[in-house]
Amino acid sequence: MEDCLAKKMEITVSEAEKRTGRNAMNMQETYTAYLIETRAIESQGEGQCAPMDSLWRRYSEFELLRNYLSVTYPHIVVPPLPEKRADFVWHKLSADNMDPDFVERRRIGLENFLLRVASHPVLCQDKIFYSFLTQEGGWKEMVNETGFQLKADSRLKALNATFRVKNPDKRFTELKHYSDELQSVISHLLRVRARVADRLYGVYKVHGNYGRVFSEWSAIEKEMGDGLQSAGHHMDVYAASIDDILEEEEHYADQLKEYLFYAEALRAVCRKHELMQYDLEMAAQDLTSKKQQCEELATGTVRTFSLKGMTSKLFGQETPEQREAKIKVLEEQIQEGEEQLKSKNLEGRDFVKSAWADIERFKEQKNHDLKEALISYAVMQISMCKKGIQVWTNAKECFSKM
Amino acid sequence: AIQDLSLPNGTPVDTSSPASSSSLLNRLQLDDDLDGETRDLFVTVDDPKKHVCTMETYITYRVTTKTTRAEFDLPEYSVRRRYQDFDWLRNKLEESQPTHLIPPLPEKFVVKGVVDRFSEEFVETRRKALDKFLKRITDHPVLSFNEHFNVFLTAKDLNAYKKQGMALLSKMGESVKYVTGGYKLRSRPLEFAAIGEYLDTFSLKLGTIDRIAQRIIKEQLEYLVELREYGPVYSTWGGLEVELSEPLEGVSACIGNCCTALEELSEDMTEDFLPVLREYILYSESMKNVLKKRDQVQAEYEAKLEAVALKKEDRPKVPTDVEKCQDRVECFNADLKADMERWQNNKRQDFRQLLMGMADKNIQYYEKCLTAWESIIPLLQDKPETK
Numbered sequence: 001m002e003d004c005l006a007k008k009m010e011i012t013v014s015e016a017e018k019r020t021g022r023n024a025m026n027m028q029e030t031y032t033a034y035l036i037e038t039r040a041i042e043s044q045g046e047g048q049c050a051p052m053d054s055l056w057r058r059y060s061e062f063e064l065l066r067n068y069l070s071v072t073y074p075h076i077v078v079p080p081l082p083e084k085r086a087d088f089v090w091h092k093l094s095a096d097n098m099d100p101d102f103v104e105r106r107r108i109g110l111e112n113f114l115l116r117v118a119s120h121p122v123l124c125q126d127k128i129f130y131s132f133l134t135q136e137g138g139w140k141e142m143v144n145e146t147g148f149q150l151k152a153d154s155r156l157k158a159l160n161a162t163f164r165v166k167n168p169d170k171r172f173t174e175l176k177h178y179s180d181e182l183q184s185v186i187s188h189l190l191r192v193r194a195r196v197a198d199r200l201y202g203v204y205k206v207h208g209n210y211g212r213v214f215s216e217w218s219a220i221e222k223e224m225g226d227g228l229q230s231a232g233h234h235m236d237v238y239a240a241s242i243d244d245i246l247e248e249e250e251h252y253a254d255q256l257k258e259y260l261f262y263a264e265a266l267r268a269v270c271r272k273h274e275l276m277q278y279d280l281e282m283a284a285q286d287l288t289s290k291k292q293q294c295e296e297l298a299t300g301t302v303r304t305f306s307l308k309g310m311t312s313k314l315f316g317q318e319t320p321e322q323r324e325a326k327i328k329v330l331e332e333q334i335q336e337g338e339e340q341l342k343s344k345n346l347e348g349r350d351f352v353k354s355a356w357a358d359i360e361r362f363k364e365q366k367n368h369d370l371k372e373a374l375i376s377y378a379v380m381q382i383s384m385c386k387k388g389i390q391v392w393t394n395a396k397e398c399f400s401k402m
Numbered sequence: 403a404i405q406d407l408s409l410p411n412g413t414p415v416d417t418s419s420p421a422s423s424s425s426l427l428n429r430l431q432l433d434d435d436l437d438g439e440t441r442d443l444f445v446t447v448d449d450p451k452k453h454v455c456t457m458e459t460y461i462t463y464r465v466t467t468k469t470t471r472a473e474f475d476l477p478e479y480s481v482r483r484r485y486q487d488f489d490w491l492r493n494k495l496e497e498s499q500p501t502h503l504i505p506p507l508p509e510k511f512v513v514k515g516v517v518d519r520f521s522e523e524f525v526e527t528r529r530k531a532l533d534k535f536l537k538r539i540t541d542h543p544v545l546s547f548n549e550h551f552n553v554f555l556t557a558k559d560l561n562a563y564k565k566q567g568m569a570l571l572s573k574m575g576e577s578v579k580y581v582t583g584g585y586k587l588r589s590r591p592l593e594f595a596a597i598g599e600y601l602d603t604f605s606l607k608l609g610t611i612d613r614i615a616q617r618i619i620k621e622q623l624e625y626l627v628e629l630r631e632y633g634p635v636y637s638t639w640g641g642l643e644v645e646l647s648e649p650l651e652g653v654s655a656c657i658g659n660c661c662t663a664l665e666e667l668s669e670d671m672t673e674d675f676l677p678v679l680r681e682y683i684l685y686s687e688s689m690k691n692v693l694k695k696r697d698q699v700q701a702e703y704e705a706k707l708e709a710v711a712l713k714k715e716d717r718p719k720v721p722t723d724v725e726k727c728q729d730r731v732e733c734f735n736a737d738l739k740a741d742m743e744r745w746q747n748n749k750r751q752d753f754r755q756l757l758m759g760m761a762d763k764n765i766q767y768y769e770k771c772l773t774a775w776e777s778i779i780p781l782l783q784d785k786p787e788t789k
Contacts, residue, residue, distance in 0.1 A: 178642060185639045192632045199625035206621055209614045217607040220600055224750055231757070367645045374649050375782045378656075378775050385772035389765055396761035402754045 005124035006115060010039045011133065013111035016103045017056070032103055033058050034110055038133050055136040059084070062110060064143055065132050069123060070265075071148045074272045075355035076123060077362040079116035080261030082109025088253065090194040090201070090246075101247075105254055112258070122358070155275055163278040169352055175359065176270035179263045186260040190253060197246050208239030227402035234395040241391070245384050252380065255373040259366060266362065269355050276351055280344045287337040294330040297323055444468040445540045445555065447533035450525045451482075460484050461525055463532060467555045473547060479556050485510070487560055488532055494550040495539070496688075500695055501737040502545060503745055505538035506684035507531070508677065527673050531681060538748070544737070585701035590693075594735075597742060598693050605686035612679045615671060622668045626661060633657030652778040663770035670763045678756050682749070689745070696734045703727035 005011075015035040023029045033056040040050040062081055070078045086102050096102065114133070117123045128146065131139050155163075214232030218225040449464040467479040488507055495504045508531035512519055539545045553563050590598065633654045640650030706724045 181642050182639075185635060185642060189632075189635045189639065192628060192635060196625070196628045196632050199621065199628050202621040203618065203625055206614060206618050209617075210611070213607055213610045213614065217604075217611075220603050220607075224753065227754075367643075370646055371649060371782060374653055375779065378653070378779055378782060381775045382772060382779075385768045385775065388768035389772065392761045392764040392768070396758050396765065399754060399757040399761055402750060402757070 004119050004121055005130070006118035008041055009118065009133075010037075010041055011111070011114050011118055012037045013107050013114065014054075016107045018098070019058075030098070031058050031060075032098070032106075034107060036114070036133060053134060055134070057132070059106075059110075061132070061140070062113065064140065065129065066113075067152075068128055068143050068146065068148050069117070069126065070268065071152045072126070072128075072146075073122060074153075075269060075351050076120070076358050077262065077265045077269055078123070079113055079120070080258060080265055081113055082106050082254070083257060083261070088190040088194045088257070090198040101250075105250065109254060109258070121361075153272070153275060163274060165274055165277050166281055168274055168277050171356065172270045172273045172352075176267055176274070179267040179270065183260060183263040183267075186256055186263065190256055190260065193249075193253060193256075197249060201242055201246060204239050204242035206239075207235050211236035211239070224402045227398045227400070230401075231395045231398035234391050234398065238388075238391045238395075241387055245380070245387075248380055249377075252373060252377045255369070255376075259370060262362075262366070266359070269359065273348075273351060273355060276344075276348050280341070280348050283337065283341050283344055287334065287341055290330055290334050290337060294327055294334060297327050297330070442470045443540050443546055445536045447529055447536060450529055452520060459520070461520070461528075463529055465536065465555060473552055474556065476556075481556065481558065481560075483554070483560070485528070485532075487554065488535065490560075490564055491550060491554045492535075495545060495548060498548060498550060499545060500692070501734045502542070503685075503689050503692055503738075503741040504545070505535050506681050506688060507535055508681065509684075523669070523673055527677050530674075531677055534681070541748075542741075542744070585698055585705050587697040587701040588704070590697060591700075593739075594693060594696065598690065601686045601690050601693075605683050608679055608683050608686070612676065612683070615676055615679070619668050619671055622664060626664050626668070629657060629661050629664070633661065648784070649778075649782045652781045656774045656778050659774040660771045663767050663774075666770075667763055667767040671760070674763075675756065675760055678752070682752075685745075692738065696731075696738055699727070699734050700731050703731045 013034050014037050017033050017035070018030060019033045020028060020030050035054055035056055037052050037054040039052045042050055059081075066078060066081055069076075082105070085097060086099070117129055123129060128143055131142060135142075211232040214228045214235065218228035218232070221228060444467070446466045447463050448466070450461050451463075453460055453462060462482040462484045465479075465481050465483050467474070469477060485507075489510060492504060492507055495502075508528050512524070518524060539548075539551055545551065554560065557563050589595075633656075636650045636654035636657065640647045640654065643650060703724070706727055710721060710724055
């Protein structure tokens with residue numbers, strides 16, 4: 001992490017603004033723009049702060065950046081973006097993308113994304129990323145000029161397509177399985193957590209009704225009146241406290257969501273390995289069959305059934321010259337194929353090595369982050385319990401004065 | 403002079419303590435409840451037992467009495483009573499002490515199939531209510547000296563005694579629960595109107611609180627259902643992980659502990675809180691009926707007084723019949739006022755205790771959860787040994 005960008009530059013997504021504009025089809029649309037502010041970190045602290053640069057980006061530009069990074073660095077577990085649409089919402093949360101709370105949480109998520117990329121030893125050095133942070137105009141064109149879309153393997157998107165790979169690196173197979181399980185379990189967790197939040201909200205809010213009825217009751221009481229009235233007030237406080245509690249918990253949910261999406265990125269790397277291995281095996285298979293063909297032509301023995309063989313039997317054998325030509329072509333192809341196979345092999349091994357290195361880095365990061373998330377969740381629960389004890393202790397005191 | 407107390411329909415009224423002195427006694431003994439040293443009667447209900455007979459299955463409770471009162475032959479008694487017997491006692495008290503507020507019994511009927519009459523929780527809740535019922539009578543300066551109460555506490559064979567009473571009842575030929583006179587009161591005196599209004603609002607508010615409490619319990623149970631699914635997911639996740647396995651298991655166990663605590667809270671509220679609320683609602687209802695009886699006694703007096711006035715007879719002396727009515731009204735008013743004061747005081751203490759209990763249960767719930775979460779913090783922060 002020594003030379004990563006995050007150490008040299010302060011990056012924040014400080015504001016979000018609603019904008020209206022015209023889209024590609026010249027139709028009016030509303031979207032949110034986010035202000036990215038950057039400032040160089042002065043290492044010696046001369047007391048003088050570097051000037052702050054800023055520019056506005058919208059979510060689709062972040063998506064473009066991420067797509068570019070995923071294609072350009074397929075061996076890296078690329079940090080995910082915050083969710084496009086509000087998902088796993090409990091009833092009080094809005095599913096509306098324009099809702100200020102959602103926009104705020106998204107702002108934080110986008111900042112987090114940029115910081116993740118900036119702290120990554122490989123990704124932080126990318127020029128397109130740097131330009132994203134610093135160059136307002138012409139960035140989109142710059143990205144498209146890299147021609148990364150052409151490099152994109154469309155098969156990566158076809159998640160469910162199975163490729164029969166004979167010798168995948170077992171570690172990647174296991175890891176892919178793990179990422180699937182992780183996605184499943186975190187989704188389940190988030191769904192249930194949303195329901196738990198809903199129910200907890202209900203419990204707290206109903207207590208608010210005590211406030212009103214105690215107040216009404218206190219009106220007909222002499223000695224009990226004051227105690228009841230003040231206790232009722234504490235019930236109102238109790239009912240109101242759940243809003244802040246659940247808002248804080250959303251941050252925990254967001255931390256989990258990040259790793260839900262990270263699981264997808266992890267899966268993509270495993271998938272890439274699978275595809276590379278598949279291509280490798282296909283190429284090796286192709287080479288083998290070409291060698292075989294060559295041998296058959298040279299020796300005149302037909303070991304395998306082929307349509308060509310049949311047709312030549314039916315329509316007459318080819319001339320020696322034709323056969324020679326064919327052999328020559330094949331030999332060229334074989335040589336090409338062998339070179340390609342060699343480089344594919346090398347590529348494959350390099351990929352496995354660098355991907356596994358990033359995966360190890362990712363594992364450590366994941367363990368650290370999730371531990372921190374669990375700790376902060378426990379701290380939240382502790383705080384909620386303490387608040388509960390406080391309120392009920394206050395209410396008890398009021399009751400004791402009845 | 404001891405006044406002849408009888409209801410307009412001629413039913414004899416318990417005269418163990420004269421009415422005028424009873425209210426005096428009431429006022430003198432108001433502070434008795436808190437002073438254990440002057441107490442001379444102690445009653446407890448415990449030890450529920452199930453009896454299975456050919457015709458029916460039922461529960462009996464042991465009623466233990468310790469006393470130094472002269473009205474009791476022995477200093478200690480232990481008898482077994484079933485709900486029917488308590489119900490009989492209450493009816494007898496209402497009949498024989500119509501000017502007093504009789505404490506309520508827990509509800510007689512339970513919906514079969516919804517509530518298990520023989521479950522531990524139900525029996526315990528009922529036992530507590532029956533115990534409270536007898537203690538309230540014990541604390542009452544007039545009711546505690548009632549003859550039927552004495553028999554209830556002491557008789558080996560209560561049924562035999564009950565049969566005697568039944569014979570008397572059939573002779574009467576009409577219900578003795580309510581004063582029948584057909585007199586309509588023009589207007590309730592201010593102080594009793596105030597009591598009536600108070601009881602109306604009071605029972606209304608209690609009804610609302612009952613509904614809120616039930617709703618909270620319902621919401622808590624629904625919350626519990628979700629929590630019970632939530633906790634295990636962390637455990638499943640822990641199974642996928644290596645380094646995070648223990649922390650995730652820890653969180654799962656923690657949530658499990660919170661579930662247990664929540665279950666206990668809901669159970670406590672159902673068993674301890676709701677029944678007392680309902681008792682007081684029943685109490686208010688029976689008290690309103692006593693107010694109505696008082697109205698009728700007053701109405702009878704006023705009607706008879708009016709009838710005499712209309713006759714325009716030049717009598718210097720008011721007829722004894724009207725005088726008796728007047729005494730009845732005054733005694734009823736005195737008894738009722740004294741009982742109301744006593745009731746208000748007890749009510750305040752009961753609700754103070756009830757609501758403090760509710761707060762306590764919630765505090766305990768949060769304390770249990772707090773302990774659970776605090777205990778896993780070190781587990782979560784634990785750094786694994788470098789491999």
